[in-house]
Amino acid sequence: MIRTPRGLYGRAGFTTDLRELPRRALLPHEVRLQVLACGLCGTDLHFLRQMQEFTPLGHEVCAQVIQAGSAVTRFAPGQQVVMEDVAMCGVCDACKSGRSDLCRDGCTMQDQPGMADELVAHERMLHGAEGIDPVTAAMTEPLAVAIRCVETLAPDSGKPLAIFGMGAIGLFCAAFAHLRGAGPITMIARHPGTQRNQAAEEAALALGADRALYTQDAGWQEKAGLFDAVILAAPPSMTPVAMKLTAYGGKVLAAGVTFGEDHSALLDINDMVFGKKSLLTSIAEPGLHFPLALSLIRDQRIDVRRIITHRLPLEKAGEIVNLYEKDAPAIKTVILPG
Ligand SMILES: [Zn+2]
Ligand SMILES: [Zn+2]
Structure with missing residues (x-):
């Protein structure tokens, strides 16, 4: 003082x-x-x-x-x-x-x-x-943000989940979704082979994700297949790709924001209507789930x-x-x- x-x-x-x-x-x-x-x-x-x-x-x-x-x-x-x-x-x-x-x-x-x-x-x-x-x-705050994303999306247990973005929120989403029984979990990021993504992929696999795919790799979408639920912890401009990878009746949750150019996207609403796909959003204001995040950290369950x-x-x-x-x-x- x-x-x-x-x-x-x-x-x-x-x-x-x-x-x-x-x-x-x-x-x-x-x-x-x-x-x-x-x-x-x-x-x-x-x-x-x-x-x-x-x-x-x-x-x-x-x-x-x-x-x-x-x-x-x-x-x-x-x-x-x-x-x-x-x-x-x-x-x-x-x-x-x-x-x-x-x-x-x-x-x-x-x-x-x-x-x-x-x-x-x-x-x-x-x-x-x-x-x-x-x-x-x-880490309580970012974990609480990720819990909010996963709880808002409510992915079904045992169904394939994709998470765009391997920053802290994407990684914590993987950890909490895994704990909640969703999966297999696929992480999707841009560049393979960067030091950052190598570190993030290792962390993702340790926290409960099953694999990582990179959009710069040829044929990644074929490898990806379709997902029951998708979390976007990545720029909003990725939403159309996420929607395309979503199975009939699936859900996409957009949580990433940007203050730059890539904050909007063109969506095929026909595909969403006929495919019974929905788009949700999540922002963790006000803070919720702090007690749960704290107990998961204290007990080292994540x-x-x-x-x-x-x-x-x-x-x-x-x-x-x-x-x-x-x-x-x-x-x-x-x-x-x-
Ligand atoms: Zn934060
Ligand atoms: Zn109030």
Whole structure:
């Protein structure tokens, strides 16, 4: 608490700026957190590639409570927590109707970077995460996002599932879908033979996927066959291909977004109607499934450490560029303040 806290901002061109942050007084239901670990998300990489304005980086946070507001009863200094970046309010019409997934009045990070020394959060955003290694615990948020995808799609047990994209979300979708009994699971990515995809394929197979196919390989679609369900943890422009690989009565879930050009796609609706295929979407705001994600991590039923490839101190976060702008065996990087 002595040093002025710093937080990381980033914009296009992998330009990062570590700024001093003002330390403001707590409201009654807020807690001050010392960030122990914060995962680098695909969204952060989009900011670093495409966002023109400086944007706060990081939301996959494991932290320690250092100060609690006057009305906080569930958390006390010293306690280790993980944080939802958007938390349902619990009192709006949507929440009160059992559709907290539609809540738009939730608590947010209020434009604070998670890649920071300190953060202020509403206590409603927090879950106790005692006794879990902070780097591992920081994977609660991306795992909860993947659980949301899989639960929304609800793939049938024992039926073929394809997952486009071998980033953290695609890999965690494979792990949770496997746990839920879906499969065989096919991962689909673009380039074979890159260091990143080799590392990701190894992780995918270890987490429960059965094979990986690459769209740059000739004949990959014939090899793929048809799938009962497909998850797109990849740009929206891949949706028509996913739909084409979907069997009669199958479902596609689009979860990947992009801030670049490839956010739209032309779909053959006739094929979807006659083929009884449906398209679903998923975005994990507000955060749901944190309790399940935490228990799967705590009990090691999903070995989230399998995807953590790099750790960087906050001062060296600028080195992210070397891990993601070039080919490197990097899947998930975790930033370690302090
Ligand atoms: Zn994330
Ligand atoms: Zn609400």
